[in-house]
Amino acid sequence: MPEHDMPDPDSAKCNGQRRGLLRFFSGIFRARTGRYTLAALVFAAGSAAAININTQIYNPETRQWEQYDPNRAIRYFQQHGQTPAAFQRKIVTFRTAEKPGTVVIDGDKHFLYVVLPNFQAVRYGIGVGREGFGWAGIVNVGRKAEWPVWTPPAEMVARDPKAAKYAGGMPGGPDNPLGPRALYLYEGNKDSIYRIHGTTEPWSIGLNVSSGCIRLHNDDIVDLYERVEVGAKVIVLMQGAALYKGV
Template identity: 60%
Template sequence: MRLKALTVVAGLAVATALSGCTSVGLGSFQIFTADYGSRTDAGYRIPPIPITKVPRQYHRQIVSYRTDEAPGTIIVDTGAKFLYFVLPEGRAVRYGIGVGREGFEWSGTARVGAKREWPVWTPPPEMIRRQPQLAKWRNGQPPGPTNALGARALYLFNKGDTGYRLHGTPEWWSIGKAMSSGCVRLLNQDIIDLYNRAQVGAKVIVK
């Protein structure tokens, strides 16, 4: 009986390793700490994240999450610095995020109006006035690993483009902090995962 139990445990451990998860623990069904290595995407090299320097709660994971919102809904908890992608059966994919700094916070409901891979970033005029060094990108910063929108962007609409994005960032150290001009930042490896899950038209709740 003990040998059988050990065999089951060993089998689960192998399955966990093969799925890219590093642990299955209380409150977390899967945690994808092993999924932050370098990769090549559309000809661009995404550098590895020194993930041990990112607090563990901000690593992508599948967690228990109770909500009346339908699967496919995106819920942004700006206080906790988490983004949830709602799954069926009381679960969600949880990502660590960076959010708007003081004076740039916002909340409300929107929808994913568009999705872009390796988007061009064009800073708005008011941002250039605050940060004149960005004037060189007034006609758009070309896509690439150093682009401010990272590897992917989801454009939020509410009776038109809100100007806010869910997007990747090369600044991994900003995850878990309030540093942006209002957009929601994810690690590039995480925004690719979210991009592949989220549909155009998906409801987005920011609170």
């Protein structure tokens, strides 16, 4: 089954997901009217209005908070061999009534939590959707895959000969942009086209870089994969983002 939400390995963006999103909504416009069309319009309006919250990093030399953009993130990763400490896996206090195994994504702070018993959670650093591609809602894990196949979208195949090579699907492996594991997010029984997956660009954790995919370090997605079961609730929080819920 073709994947349609995969990240662009060259541009660090989930262009495939964008295509999937457009296809999804064009399908809605073609096939349905009434509340679905209205919902799609609300979604589109929300997307246009969404302003992502960026990450800042403290520079002890200048004693100033500075923008943590892709260039800065790459430089940091080259210098330290890892992302900033805050984005590394950690068990934290998490006061919630949600049951253990629930996934909570704080897109503004670039954290993903999986709820543990006794008011604790495992916290992971994540990369999320870039401007206009962030989303919020309540979905569930519809299925999971180890070493998922990545199929580049048609427009990527058309412009990139390297991608064309994988038009029929790139087998799972260390060079696969989805990394070693993927959790497929569904709304009810319907594929939302969004996924939580690994990455070949570990420096991008903490940034708004995708078209809606949630990306983790490869070690982290493997850890998360073991902790989360199919059917688990996934709550995505992102200030000002379009609501997926109800669409």
